[in-house]
Amino acid sequence: MSETPETAYQVLARKYRPETFVDLVGQEAMVRTLKNAFEADRIAQAFMMTGIRGTGKTTTARIIAKGMNCIGPDGAGKPTTEPCGQCEHCTAIMEGRHVDVMEMDAASNTGVANIREIIDSVHYRAASARYKVYIIDEVHMLSTGAFNALLKTLEEPPAHVKFIFATTEIRKVPVTVLSRCQRFDLRRIEPEVMIALMQKIAGAENAQIADDALALIARAAEGSARDATSLLDQAISHGAGETSADQVRAMLGLADRGRVLDLIDMVLRGDAAGALTELSSQYADGADPMAVIRDLAEITHWVSVVKITPEAAEDPTVSPDERARGLAMAENLPMRVLTRLWQMLLKSLDEVAAAPNAMMAAEMAIIRLTHVADLPSPEELVRKLNNATPPPPPPNGGGGGMAPAQSGGGTTAYASTPAMSGGSSGGATMALAVNADQSLARYPTFEHVIELIRSSRDVKLLVDIETTLKLAAYQPGRIEFVPTDRAPRDMAQRLGAKLQQLTGNRWAVIVVNEGGAETIAEVRDAADNALQAKAANHPLVQAVLAQFPKAKIKSIRTPEQIAAEAVQDALPEVEDEWDPFEDD
Numbered sequence: 001m002s003e004t005p006e007t008a009y010q011v012l013a014r015k016y017r018p019e020t021f022v023d024l025v026g027q028e029a030m031v032r033t034l035k036n037a038f039e040a041d042r043i044a045q046a047f048m049m050t051g052i053r054g055t056g057k058t059t060t061a062r063i064i065a066k067g068m069n070c071i072g073p074d075g076a077g078k079p080t081t082e083p084c085g086q087c088e089h090c091t092a093i094m095e096g097r098h099v100d101v102m103e104m105d106a107a108s109n110t111g112v113a114n115i116r117e118i119i120d121s122v123h124y125r126a127a128s129a130r131y132k133v134y135i136i137d138e139v140h141m142l143s144t145g146a147f148n149a150l151l152k153t154l155e156e157p158p159a160h161v162k163f164i165f166a167t168t169e170i171r172k173v174p175v176t177v178l179s180r181c182q183r184f185d186l187r188r189i190e191p192e193v194m195i196a197l198m199q200k201i202a203g204a205e206n207a208q209i210a211d212d213a214l215a216l217i218a219r220a221a222e223g224s225a226r227d228a229t230s231l232l233d234q235a236i237s238h239g240a241g242e243t244s245a246d247q248v249r250a251m252l253g254l255a256d257r258g259r260v261l262d263l264i265d266m267v268l269r270g271d272a273a274g275a276l277t278e279l280s281s282q283y284a285d286g287a288d289p290m291a292v293i294r295d296l297a298e299i300t301h302w303v304s305v306v307k308i309t310p311e312a313a314e315d316p317t318v319s320p321d322e323r324a325r326g327l328a329m330a331e332n333l334p335m336r337v338l339t340r341l342w343q344m345l346l347k348s349l350d351e352v353a354a355a356p357n358a359m360m361a362a363e364m365a366i367i368r369l370t371h372v373a374d375l376p377s378p379e380e381l382v383r384k385l386n387n388a389t390p391p392p393p394p395p396n397g398g399g400g401g402m403a404p405a406q407s408g409g410g411t412t413a414y415a416s417t418p419a420m421s422g423g424s425s426g427g428a429t430m431a432l433a434v435n436a437d438q439s440l441a442r443y444p445t446f447e448h449v450i451e452l453i454r455s456s457r458d459v460k461l462l463v464d465i466e467t468t469l470k471l472a473a474y475q476p477g478r479i480e481f482v483p484t485d486r487a488p489r490d491m492a493q494r495l496g497a498k499l500q501q502l503t504g505n506r507w508a509v510i511v512v513n514e515g516g517a518e519t520i521a522e523v524r525d526a527a528d529n530a531l532q533a534k535a536a537n538h539p540l541v542q543a544v545l546a547q548f549p550k551a552k553i554k555s556i557r558t559p560e561q562i563a564a565e566a567v568q569d570a571l572p573e574v575e576d577e578w579d580p581f582e583d584d
Contacts, residue, residue: 012233013226016201018059019066019094021081025197025225026189027056033184035081038067043079044182046154046163048139050170051186054226057166060186061135064164065101066093069129079130089129100129106141115146119153122161131162139165140172147174154180188223191215192316197225198232208242209235215317216248250286260295261325263366267296267341268333272370279366289362290352297345299326304338306330344369439505440476449479450520452502461494466524470516478508482516531556 018024021031037043047064049057063083070083070090083090092098104114118134126132136142142150154163154177165181167173189197195214202209209232217235221228231252235243238251249256259282266275282292305312307330313323348365355361443449453462468487473480483491496509518526535541535556545551 011230012201012205013229016204016229018056018063019085020083021063024056024060024063026193027060027186030060030184030186031081034064034067038079038081041079043068043162045157045161046181047165048170048173048178048181048183049164049166049186050183051168052188052222052224053168054221054224054228055186055189056225057168057186058135058137060184061137061164061166062093062101065098065131065133065135065162066090068131068133068162069093069098069100071130098129100126100131101133101135103135103137105138106136107138110141110143110146112143112145112149115142115149119149122153122158125158125160130160132160133162133164135164135166137166138168139177140167140169144174147177151176151180189225189228190223191218194218194221194223194225194228195316198228201229201232202236205236207236210242210244212245212319213243213248215319216245216252219317220252256282257295257299257319257322260292260299261322261329263292264296264299264329267366267369268337268373270370270373272367275366275370276363279362283359289358290349293345293348293352293362293365297342297349300338300342300345302326303329303333304335304342307333307335307338340372341369344372439503443476443503446471446474446479449474449499453498456498456502458498461498464488464491465495466520468519470519472512472515472517477505478510480510480512480515482512482514484519531558 021034024031047061049060051057066083066085066089067081068079070080071077071087072084073086075087077084077087085091085094089098093101096103102118104118122132122134124132157163163181165173165177170178170183170185195211195218198209198214198217202214213235214232217228217231220231235248235251238247246256259278263275263278263282266278279289279292283289302312302315302318303326306326310327310330313327313330315323318326344365348362348368351365352358352361443452450462450465453465464487468484469491470482470484471479472482479495488494492509492511496507499505499507499509532553535553536545541553
């Protein structure tokens, strides 16, 4: 059996893991605080490191453990933020084999029993080091009982014991634990710092990688140094020599940012065919449809921010060409277009993620975006309406669209009738009038109108008509009614618009002040109301109501109804019943 070689390959994320605070990038505020604390001999009893993945939480914990126990090359050193890396304690801690520095993964040691082992061991002094250090990673995974068991020891630990916690979910850590720790929030690493770090690692590995490729990796890492070094490791292997941006883009499954900008230009121009062709081309080149939609949303967000703060365009991960195109888009596109595009892209991301075929969902999203692109804005619609010439008023006795009519006591009635111009095109007008009369002849009575609305399943309008409309006059194409006190204000407009939609002809729906009959609901309920009044006047019922004032009549059953129910419930008569004792 072959043995593992001592010089086995080590991934870059581990090979270039910071060993001192000088190597730790992007966390200057925390490093400054720790240096001052060590120099003043004000080392806290417990530290809490929090931040996103790959920002150096566990690495910082190990550096702190090294600094507290470093004795220097001569063996006479004191706690320092610049551990020598040569003494026995520094070497053993970095190799993970120091007996007095214990690392525990809280994700797999969540219970009270695991914490009890720590509580039982803190009373014993360190075997060889200056401090006994407990590093608990992903501390938020501990159970509530485990946190409670740790509280007393964490508040008053022995002088030789230090705790260092690391977590990505600081909100899940109880406040009683946080109040006993010195908290440090590790920041995301800035893109320019990340690019400089990767350039340094690539130079140490004698790897050739383009600057725009490093910018793509920095953007994909989202501030995580571990993600960046892992992607850099993969990119070096993928390039097998000099790694270009196109190779990194193919490795990450990303679309070319320039082509994404071309796509968003086509979308904003309303060029659906061109946008679909470009999307299909990017898909054929290996771009993930979800990544394309995400890039569209990212560019929309970036252009919106650049429009508000032009300094945001000076992003080191953005190429000069992208920066110039982004500034031009920010200058030419109104904010309402960008916000509408952003909202639709957010919805499209959910649709693409949930769709069985991501490409189909992405194509439908692009089609929807291109069709919305040429819609006028609300300001433009208002401007067009204000500048539009109003139609001439209709002649007396004729129709004329949306003209107010006066009736009764002067209440305004809303009429919606077809505009008929007299004189110039008499033959065509007469033909239209004949066709309209023939179409409206199918509704000779108001009951036909009610059935038409019922068949359209507009329940709200139907209920409003039956309960709040008192019909005053009806002829096909014209309705006059008196509204009840509970009638909606827009009853006439809604009824006229619905009838126009269902019949294809405009109707005059007019509100009057007098002459209305009972509502349909009142007519329908008249028999029930009469029966209710008759029952309420019965002496026995009045006697019951006198004894129980709050009693109400819920339902009434007439003798005819009782007889009908009895007949229905009665068993059918059997002509020849079978007698089991009868001889055959």
